[in-house]
Structure formats: C-alpha cells, structure tokens
Amino acid sequence: MTPRTQDLLRTLPSIDRLLAHQEVRAWSDAFPREVVLSSLRAAVEVVREAMVAGRLDAAVGDEDLISLAEQELTRRSMPSLRKVINATGVVLHTGLGRAPLSDAAIEAIVETASGYCNLEYDLEAGQRGRRVDHVVELLKTVTGAEAATVVNNNAAATLLVLTALARGREVVVSRGQLIEIGGSFRLPDIMHAGGAILREVGTTNRTRIADYEAAICDRTAILLRVHTSNFRIVGFSEETPLEQLVALGRRVGVLCVDDLGSGAMFDLTTLGLPYEPNVRESLGRGADLICFSGDKLLGGPQCGIILGRADLIERIERHPLMRTYRVDKLTLAALEATLRHYLDAAEAAARVPALSMLAAPTDALAVRARELVESLKETLADEQFTICSDVACAGGGALPARAVPTVVVQWDPEPASARRALDALRDVEVPVIARLRDDAVCFDLRTIRAHEFNDLVAAVAEARMELDSQLAGDGGENGESGAISLPIVGG
Numbered sequence: 079m080t081p082r083t084q085d086l087l088r089t090l091p092s093i094d095r096l097l098a099h100q101e102v103r104a105w106s107d108a109f110p111r112e113v114v115l116s117s118l119r120a121a122v123e124v125v126r127e128a129m130v131a132g133r134l135d136a137a138v139g140d141e142d143l144i145s146l147a148e149q150e151l152t153r154r155s156m157p158s159l160r161k162v163i164n165a166t167g168v169v170l171h172t173g174l175g176r177a178p179l180s181d182a183a184i185e186a187i188v189e190t191a192s193g194y195c196n197l198e199y200d201l202e203a204g205q206r207g208r209r210v211d212h213v214v215e216l217l218k219t220v221t222g223a224e225a226a227t228v229v230n231n232n233a234a235a236t237l238l239v240l241t242a243l244a245r246g247r248e249v250v251v252s253r254g255q256l257i258e259i260g261g262s263f264r265l266p267d268i269m270h271a272g273g274a275i276l277r278e279v280g281t282t283n284r285t286r287i288a289d290y291e292a293a294i295c296d297r298t299a300i301l302l303r304v305h306t307s308n309f310r311i312v313g314f315s316e317e318t319p320l321e322q323l324v325a326l327g328r329r330v331g332v333l334c335v336d337d338l339g340s341g342a343m344f345d346l347t348t349l350g351l352p353y354e355p356n357v358r359e360s361l362g363r364g365a366d367l368i369c370f371s372g373d374k375l376l377g378g379p380q381c382g383i384i385l386g387r388a389d390l391i392e393r394i395e396r397h398p399l400m401r402t403y404r405v406d407k408l409t410l411a412a413l414e415a416t417l418r419h420y421l422d423a424a425e426a427a428a429r430v431p432a433l434s435m436l437a438a439p440t441d442a443l444a445v446r447a448r449e450l451v452e453s454l455k456e457t458l459a460d461e462q463f464t465i466c467s468d469v470a471c472a473g474g475g476a477l478p479a480r481a482v483p484t485v486v487v488q489w490d491p492e493p494a495s496a497r498r499a500l501d502a503l504r505d506v507e508v509p510v511i512a513r514l515r516d517d518a519v520c521f522d523l524r525t526i527r528a529h530e531f532n533d534l535v536a537a538v539a540e541a542r543m544e545l546d547s548q549l550a551g552d553g554g555e556n557g558e559s560g561a562i563s564l565p566i567v568g569g
C-alpha cells in the first residue's frame with residue numbers, strides 16, 4: 079500500500095462521527111439501529127475498497143458517505159420478495175411465481191392467515207380432522223376422480239408415488255419423456271431418490287406399445303407417462319397413447335401413472351387455446367393415478383395434486399414421507415377457493431387469472447395496448463411507443479412450443495439502448511420484467527394487468543430518468559458506470 083493510499087484511508091470517518099450527523103440521527107426513528115449501522119459500515123467499506131484498489135484518489139466528505147449510506151439503507155429496508163410486473167407474456171413464469179391467484183383465493187388466504195381455522199379440526203365431530211379433507215371432496219367433484227390428495231408440489235407428488243408404489247422395483251418410461259424442468263426437476267434423479275429403478279424404453283422421438291411390452295418383467299411396478307412439459311418433439315415422432323398403456327398395464331397387472339405436469343382441468347380448446355392433455359381425459363382413459371401442479375394451468379397456489387384409485391391414494395397417504403410434504407393452511411385456503419371456480423368451467427375461465435390471461439383474444443389485448451400507450455404518453459410525451467402483434471408462450475410447462483399470438487407495446491428508448499432500458503426497468507420501485515425485440519423493449523399485454531398500468535408508467539418514467547443520467551454522466555453506453563455505485567467517485 080502506498081503512503082498516498084494510507085493518507086487517504088486516514089481521512090475515512092469513524093462510524094460514531096457519521097452517527098452524530100443530524101440527518102443520520104433522524105434515521106434512527108424510522109429504521110432499526112442495526113440496519114442504520116450496517117448501512118453506514120457498508121458505505122465506508124465501499125469507499126475504503128475503492129481507495130485501496132486505486133479507483134479513488136481523493137478524500138470523501140461525510141455528506142457523500144451519508145448519501146451513499148442512505149441508498150444502502152433504502153435497499154436494505156426493502157423486502158427481498160417483492161411485487162414485479164410481468165411484461166414477458168409468459169403467463170406461467172416459474173421465475174415470477176407462476177399463477178397469480180383469483181380474488182376469491184386471495185380473500186381466502188387473508189381470512190385464514192388472520193386468525194385460527196379448523197385446519198385439522200372436524201367441526202361437526204368436535205375432534206381432530208385431516209387437513210387435506212378441506213379439498214378432497216371438491217377435487218373429486220371437479221375431476222370425477224375416485225380419490226385425491228395434496229402435497230407441497232408436483233415434484234413431491236411424483237416422488238411420493240414412486241416411493242410408495244415402486245421402491246426397489248422398475249418403472250418403465252419412454253426415452254422421449256425423460257424430462258428436466260427448470261434445472262432442478264430431472265425425472266431420472268427423482269426416480270433414483272424414490273428408490274425406483276428406471277427402465278427406459280424406445281427412442282427419443284418414437285416409443286411404441288411394443289417397446290413397453292418388451293420391458294415388462296416381474297420387477298415392473300409402474301408404466302409412467304410424463305407430459306413433456308417444456309419441449310415438444312416435432313416431425314417424425316410417436317408417443318404411445320395413454321389408452322394403450324392402460325390396457326397393457328391391466329393385462330399384465332402393472333399400474334399406469336400419468337404425470338400431467340400442468341394439469342389443465344378441462345379441454346382448453348374450448349377457450350380457443352391449443353390442445354393440452356387434461357385431468358378428466360386422463361382419468362377417463364383409465365390412468366390408475368395422475369399427478370400435476372397446482373400453480374400451472376389450474377391457476378392456484380403451489381402444490382401437487384394426486385388423483386386416482388382410492389386404494390393407491392391410501393397407500394401414498396400412509397407413507398411416512400407424506401408428512402414431510404404436507405401443505406400449509408394458506409395453500410389449502412387458496413386451493414379450495416380456486417377449485418370452487420371449476421364447479422363451472424365458464425366461471426373458471428373468467429375468474430382464474432391464468433386462464434383468462436391465456437384465453438384473452440388479441441383484439442381485447444389491442445384495446446388494452448392502446449389504453450396503455452395513452453397512459454404512457456400522458457407522462458412521457460416525447461417517448462416513442464408502438465403497438466405490434468407478436469407471439470408469446472404459456473410457460474410453466476404448459477402448451478409447450480405452442481406460440482400464442484399476442485399484442486405488445488414497444489418502447490424505443492433511444493438514444494439509450496434497449497438492453498440498458500431493460501436493466502433500468504428492473505431497478506425501479508415496482509420492477510418491470512420485459513423482453514427485447516428488434517432492439518426495442520417489449521411490454522406484452524397478455525401478462526400485464528389493467529390495475530398495473532400506473533406502476534408500469536411510473537417504472538418507464540423512472541427508467542427514462544436513470545437512462546438520461548447515465549447518458550449525461552459517464553460517456554453513456556460504453557462508459558464505466560457502476561464500477562462502484564458512488565456518485566462522487568471519479569468526480
């Protein structure tokens with residue numbers, strides 16, 4: 079360390095000196111002392127590091143350190159899990175929390191969270207009850223299943239089915255269905271964890287019933303069909319129909335299980351959407367058990383739903399692992415409210431946001447796009463916004479590779495680049511996650527909800543200001559902004 083650096087470091091104030099400033103004293107009323115202290119320390123540390131690294135060659139005044147600490151304080155006192163605007167057009171976006179809940183489901187959560195409830199208490203008998211019983215009858219009514227149970231997510235559902243029914247035995251799966259979802263759900267790994275032996279059959283693009291038949295032996299427990307959620311093999315390909323698997327299973331005395339993944343509750347083509355295997359259809363074709371997620375096409379809370387034969391559901395529920403995947407009361411509250419919508423398919427289509435967003439016709443989206451551009455123009459008269467048609471996808475392992483037509487509002491943030499604007503939009507009060515198209519920022523109306531327009535306009539205005547200050551500041555696009563986030567550094 080040079081003597082010059084040592085001199086600089088000696089100019090850094092003590093935390094006590096900073097604490098004595100009027101402004102900093104005022105923080106103590108609004109923020110916990112620990113947060114104030116750690117923000118001050120972080121600010122001093124950033125400056126110290128810059129000095130040591132030779133990026134800062136002048137003493138820094140207390141005022142500047144305090145303003146740096148204030149930015150830090152704001153950041154640290156913000157919740158980590160925050161509301162964002164999904165402008166990607168991907169309705170079931172796992173990174174953004176999948177399905178938004180219906181108003182009724184939200185009310186049910188608030189009501190249940192605010193006090194006690196009869197979670198495991200049978201009000202009629204006045205004695206201990208079972209938590210999943212709050213949704214079992216509804217699930218049976220809505221799907222026609224003989225029995226039902228609910229666990230924490232569909233990965234858990236799959237694991238439980240395999241562990242309870244196929245531990246130490248073989249599970250036959252088509253090579254074309256050995257999927258990985260979102261990096262963490264890999265079917266072969268789940269199979270291994272469940273103690274089942276994976277028996278792959280067929281090829282990536284074609285698996286026939288004869289391939290399954292040839293694989294059956296006295297160790298076979300399950301013929302498993304998996305919905306290839308997030309990809310689709312197109313062209314020369316063949317999947318064995320579920321009916322044939324069921325018939326084979328019955329003939330040789332082996333179970334047939336269908337992992338539906340997204341779990342559409344009814345035929346989505348009635349909403350003008352592409353075909354997607356659905357729950358009733360799978361049960362109708364005779365699958366012994368099916369499982370699917372609660373927060374994909376069902377449009378409810380995160381959970382995994384298992385439906386099918388009563389004797390099998392009972393074996394699963396008796397398994398000790400069942401207790402480790404149980405759902406909490408808030409999930410059950412939201413699930414029950416969501417399922418109630420499905421007592422009438424038309425009501426579900428109107429009330430369940432995931433479905434109404436997916437099914438919104440493009441002319442309705444175009445009307446909303448014009449409204450959005452109007453609101454944007456009121457605040458940002460000089461910006462360029464254009465309405466275009468585009469294609470988006472459902473996401474969440476539903477309707478794979480099926481492009482859904484949509485309408486977007488494009489923002490050309492010149493002279494800043496669209497890439498910079500995309501970044502700036504994430505660094506505002508209500509962050510906006512958008513996508514790029516033709517070097518413009520693209521806001522997809524399929525996932526932007528009307529009540530979010532004000533926040534979106536505010537976000538664009540905030541981003542515009544940030545972009546302008548970047549452009550004015552340090553050579554703009556190729557400048558070294560953000561080397562350290564200290565306005566004074568280098569100045």
Ligand SMILES: *Cc1c(COP(=O)(O)O)cnc(C)c1O
Pocket residue numbers: 231232233234236259263304305306307308337338339340370371372381382474475
């Ligand atoms: C999404 C999906 C899963 C995992 O479901 P989670 O609810 O995210 O655990 C499992 N199988 C298939 C086929 C899926 O699409």
